[in-house]
Amino acid sequence: MEEDSGFSMLNDDIVLVVFAKLEDDPRHWARVACVCTRFSSLIRHFCWKTKCSQTLPSLLSDSPATCASLLKLAVCCPGLRHAGIAADRDASKNPKTCRKPHLARGNWDLRREQGCKLLARQFRDDCLYLCDWPGCVHPHKKRKYMLFRGIFKDFKTTRVWTSLDGDKRKKLPVECAFCTSRYTWDLHSAFCLRRGFGYQIDGEPVVRAYVCENGHVSGAWTDVPLFS
Template sequence: MSETVFEILNDDIIFTIFAKLDDDPRHCARVACVSTRFFSLIRDFCWKTKSFPSLFSVLLSDDSPSGWFTLHKLSVCCPGLRHSGVLPTTITTTAAAAESQGERCSKNRKICFGYWKSHLATGNWNLSREQGSKLLARQFRDDCLYICDWPGCVHFEEKRKYNLFRGVFKNFKQTRVWRTINDGVGTERERSKIDLGCAFCHCTQIWDLHSAFCLRRGFGFHDDGEPVVRAYVCENGHVSGAWTDVPMYS
């Protein structure tokens, strides 16, 4: 097999090309996913020359390409209505079957195909700790949660408008949120654990931050009992959720 152009070029020349990328972490994330060689160059050199937020420095310090894959997905991927907790698993399973048959599925609501699963996000891509702090209850404010700036990816569903967000905890296993959901025992811990895969990594279970009392209490509920804000986190600290307009009470 003949060598490609990049296989012929030495590392210094490739690094010079990479250095011309805009200061957008999505560009470096995409390049790092191309090959092991590109990943090593981006990890060892390029991110140090860019003005990335401290969060990206944590992700890029990973010794495996998985950190780059996660960064790429967090930057460009909306978790969808299912992973944001808007649609129960039973509804989305039925929706998938109906979609494969070209039919419309409805169970107390209309489902917009293409929105219930992960897809390319719209809206802002950058992650903000300020927004994450507004999401957590007071006792968890020291935990570093970065989520995309509001409004995130907006979805209009039959009942109301959902603003989907995604994000990640910095050093999740050292946070108070992790200790809260991990130290729970019996029904308390099982109530907040859900057998649903993470939208951004290979974790097969997530925890409901609302059920674990990790979210700020002032968000409230709609008249039908649906929470105004919901959020879920996997073992690796990746967060997906949705918020709606706060109901107006007379």
């Protein structure tokens, strides 16, 4: 515990200098934040907010919830269930398959170029930022799924949102992996994803993605790589 260590003798400014040495990988901050409430508060309100303001200023708002969601988005793989692959009822059949969110692998950067390549042509002007590929790889039913995550900037002003809301697309009872939203939409069945990705022999889509009302995206692709 931090209270029983030498860190309890240091003021916040010195502790923040130490934490700054760990900024190359946000997963380090996620682990440190689990040590105690003091560390968690410093990571959320100083380290991560400063990092976002430097690297993702267009996505950062004054809402603490937004900053917390961006931190989770940066470090957290959504898991197969949130990516629309593994149902809860499958858990007993294959307990080794990861379904819940967990610390992700790969670069944490959010990039719009990758999001543009994911969307159908009529939605290319929407700002979808995706974490660096390929993210985490998970096996399930003799396939390997490459999971990704991302966020729409100003989601309620995008053409994707207009399409989902205007067509009254059915929500799915799968909660978001990054915020408190209890439902998501399937971007594949709503024809928001680029058509060229195609399907597997058994009819399964090569790429799938789900979005919540706050614009957080969880998805997966398999077999055919998205980007060269």
